[in-house]
Amino acid sequence: MSSADRSARPRLVYDDDCGFCTWWAEWAVLNGEFEPCGFSELTDAERDRLPDGWEECVHLFADGTVYSCGAATEEVLARTGTVPPTILGFLNGFADYEGLREDLYRKVADRRDLLGKIVSAEPPAKSR
Template structure:
């Protein structure tokens, strides 16, 4: 049975978010879906505060915010899945991951200026 490609849901009004989604698509196997292109069914699967962060719809699950970012990095091979599993064993890891995600999300205007100077790199 074939599985659906993971759908990366991101804020397509945000330059940094779009750059990140572009990077993920170039380096992994994702279908990008901007907030403006979400279907009603996709929106219904997302958490109530869905506009606050990135999401990954994959394998019948919804990953959000830091967990979505971590899952994208693991699926692109940038972070080994075994390492993520190892980190999940620490009590404070989820809180720290989400805090780090929020730090980046809250500073995306600044990060957007940094990445706008160059297009996202593909696989080397």
Template sequence: MTRPRIVYDDDCGFCTWSAAFADRHGDFELVGFSDLGREELVRLPANYERCVHLLTDDAVYSCGEATEQILARLDPAAQEVFGALRGVPGYAGTREKAYRWAADRRAWWGKLVSRDSV
């Protein structure tokens, strides 16, 4: 695998919109949960359906960390910001709580982005 793979819930409108946005503005391969193959499944955590994942040649990022990694690949400035934030005590926990808050409201986010195009 050379391009990072975004593994996402393709049954979720907001998730699909987000993956398409990342693909449009970056260099990713998109794999929806419904299209997962053995190659991806063996690398994903058991509860993979709980959040988004980014698979690279040497790592698996999940949930908030996956979102951070995707955003960092879209914008070099974001990469610098996230690099600085990783040095802040408690950042990782706060990032995951923020991800879960947003993910738990994805139906609302889906309604919001359905009015916009990718």
């Protein structure tokens, strides 16, 4: 892990061509300590750290780890205090939780065009 990974704010990587994705990133930055990074801003080194099919979901570079898709979303929700870590710890204790989390993420991501139309009328709000 580089010293930059340990000292920098978590870097939230999102599809900056997607209205819903941009709204989500703005919400995360408003409610937490994240550095937003659209897909168009990724460096080659950052792109190399992402999993295959990286264009299909959100990612978070934090503490030397790359979280992707549902795991990235969960990490953002935990870091903003939106979902208490004790609840996430409890859920992660179930063998089926990871699959359920990723399925739920995919259901939302597959509807991001519709969701983008819904949230485009409203700027993201601070949750606290």
